[in-house]
Amino acid sequence: MSSQLRTRRPSSSRSAMADAFSPPAPSPLAADDLADARLAPWPSSPSPWPAPSRGGGRGARRANPLFTILPVSALAIGLVLLVAVAVILLVTRRARPRKKKMDAAADDDDKPGAATTSSSCGSNNDGRCGGYANAGAAGCIYAGRLGFSTSAPGPKRMSRGAQVFTYRELERATEGFNEGNVVGKGAYGAVFRGRLADGTPAAIKRLRLDHRRQGEREFRIEVDLLSRMDSPYLVGLLGYCADQSHRLLVFEFMPNGSLKSHLHPPSATASPPLDWQTRLGIALDCARALEFLHEHTSPAVIHRDFNCSNVLLDHNLRARVSDFGMAKVGSNKADGQVVTRVLGTTGYLAPEYASTGKLTTKSDVYSYGVVLLELLTGRVPVDTQRPPGQHVLVSWALPRLTNREKLVQMVDPALKGQFALKDLIQVSFLLCSICYFQQVAAIAAMCIQTKAEYRPLMTDVVQSLIPIAKPNPGMSCSSTPLTPALQHVIFMSSQCGDKAAA
Numbered sequence: 001m002s003s004q005l006r007t008r009r010p011s012s013s014r015s016a017m018a019d020a021f022s023p024p025a026p027s028p029l030a031a032d033d034l035a036d037a038r039l040a041p042w043p044s045s046p047s048p049w050p051a052p053s054r055g056g057g058r059g060a061r062r063a064n065p066l067f068t069i070l071p072v073s074a075l076a077i078g079l080v081l082l083v084a085v086a087v088i089l090l091v092t093r094r095a096r097p098r099k100k101k102m103d104a105a106a107d108d109d110d111k112p113g114a115a116t117t118s119s120s121c122g123s124n125n126d127g128r129c130g131g132y133a134n135a136g137a138a139g140c141i142y143a144g145r146l147g148f149s150t151s152a153p154g155p156k157r158m159s160r161g162a163q164v165f166t167y168r169e170l171e172r173a174t175e176g177f178n179e180g181n182v183v184g185k186g187a188y189g190a191v192f193r194g195r196l197a198d199g200t201p202a203a204i205k206r207l208r209l210d211h212r213r214q215g216e217r218e219f220r221i222e223v224d225l226l227s228r229m230d231s232p233y234l235v236g237l238l239g240y241c242a243d244q245s246h247r248l249l250v251f252e253f254m255p256n257g258s259l260k261s262h263l264h265p266p267s268a269t270a271s272p273p274l275d276w277q278t279r280l281g282i283a284l285d286c287a288r289a290l291e292f293l294h295e296h297t298s299p300a301v302i303h304r305d306f307n308c309s310n311v312l313l314d315h316n317l318r319a320r321v322s323d324f325g326m327a328k329v330g331s332n333k334a335d336g337q338v339v340t341r342v343l344g345t346t347g348y349l350a351p352e353y354a355s356t357g358k359l360t361t362k363s364d365v366y367s368y369g370v371v372l373l374e375l376l377t378g379r380v381p382v383d384t385q386r387p388p389g390q391h392v393l394v395s396w397a398l399p400r401l402t403n404r405e406k407l408v409q410m411v412d413p414a415l416k417g418q419f420a421l422k423d424l425i426q427v428s429f430l431l432c433s434i435c436y437f438q439q440v441a442a443i444a445a446m447c448i449q450t451k452a453e454y455r456p457l458m459t460d461v462v463q464s465l466i467p468i469a470k471p472n473p474g475m476s477c478s479s480t481p482l483t484p485a486l487q488h489v490i491f492m493s494s495q496c497g498d499k500a501a502a
C-alpha cells in the first residue's frame, strides 16, 4: 500500500525547499571594490622567514636547522591526519551496507503474518512491528513542531506518508459527504466511509466548523503525530485536507468499527458478542499500541483518551488504537509528568490526573485497565442505571478481581454462553479459560491501582498477555450455550488459580 501513496507538497513549499537547498547567490561586487582589491598592496607584515639568498652565494647566511625541522614535522603530522581520515572513511563505508541489511531484515519481520519471533522491536513477536516514520517523507505540514526524535529505538519502516487532499477529492470520495456513508459521529464531527481515487477504502473525518478552535488544535496534533509514527497497532493516517476553512483527516478504514460498538452495542440486533480468544487478542494489540507510544517513541507519547471507542477493529477483529487529538508528548522518564488541562472520557481517567492534572504514561495504563475490565465484564465504565455500589465499574470491580468466586460472577454473561462441555479437550479448554480470566483480572487489578507508581509498565502488560493470548490449536470452542456446565467447571477449577500463581 505504501508504494501507492504519494507525498504531495504544495508548489509553494516545493519552491521554498528548492530555495533552501540552492547555494546562496554571491553578492555582486562593485567595480570600484574590484579595482581596489587589485590595486591594494598585500599587507606587508614583517616576515619571520629570512629572505631567501639569491644564488646561494658566499655571502649567504647559513640556514637555521629549525627552519627545516618545522616544515618537515608539519608535513608528517598532516600525512598522519590524512591517513587517519582515510581509515575512518573506509570503516564507515564498510559498516553502512551491514546496517542497511539489518534494516531490511527488520522490514521483512514487520510484514503482517511473517512467521517470526524476532523481538527486534521490543516485546513484539507476532510479526507486527513499527517505528517512527521519516517526518520528511511523511509530507507533514507541521513537521518539527513537536520536536520528535526520528531515531527512536526499533526498526524504521518506510513511511506510508500522509497525502495532502483537496476538499474536492474528499467530496468525490464520499459521494458528496452523503449521510448514507456516515459510519460514526464523534465530538468534533462525523466520520464517512469513502473510496479514494486509487480505490483505497478510507474513513474520512470531517471536523465541524463550530468547534474550530479545539478542532484545529486536535487536527494539528493528529497530523503531526500520526505522520511521524508508524505502527501496525495504530490506525494509519492516509492523509489530510486543510483546504481553506475545511479540516479533514483521512484514515485507514477499519471495517469492524469500534470496540465499543461490539462490547456495548446500541441494540441487541448488532453483531454477535466477541469471543474470549478475540478479546484477549484485542487486549494484547491495545497493550502493544500503548507500549509503542510509551516506550518505543522518544519522547514518549501519552494518548490521554484511551477508551473503547478509540479502539478500532480490522476485518480480522485485530485492534488498532485511534484518535490522537488529545495526545501529549511527555517525558520518557518513568516518573516524567506533564501538568495539563484535564481532558479525556469519564470513567477512564486516572485519579491523580483527574484531581491534579498530572499526566504520565501511567494515566494511559489506568485507562487501559478500565478497557480490560470492559472486555472481562462487558460493563460500561459508568452506568447510573445499575444498583447503588455498581455505578462505577472500577470501584465495583477492584475488590472482586482477586476473589475467585466473585470473579466468576463478574464475567461478561455474553461470554459464559460461548463455552460447551462436549469432550475432555473442551474441559481443559474451559479450565484454561478460567485460569486466563483470573490472570487477566490480575493484570486489570494492577493497572487500575489508585497509586500510579504501583501500576505496571505497558511492556510488562504485553509480556504477561503474550502467553495468555496465544491461541492454542489443540483447543476448540463450541457455540452451544451450556452455562450450568461452565459454572460447575469453574467450581472444579478452584485450584487452577493457585497453580497459575505458582
Ligand SMILES: Nc1ncnc2c1ncn2[C@@H]1O[C@H](COP(=O)(O)OP(=O)(O)OP(=O)(O)O)[C@@H](O)[C@H]1O
Pocket (backbone or CB within 6 Å): 183, 184, 185, 186, 187, 188, 189, 190, 191, 203, 205, 235, 251, 252, 253, 254, 255, 257, 258, 261, 309, 310, 312, 322, 323
Ligand atoms: N478509521 C476508521 N475506520 C472505520 N470507522 C471509524 C474510523 N474512525 C472512526 N470510525 C467510526 O467513527 C466513530 C466516531 O469516531 P471519532 O474518532 O470521530 O469519535 P469517537 O472517538 O467515537 O468520539 P470522540 O472523538 O468524541 O472521542 C467511531 O466510533 C467509529 O465507529
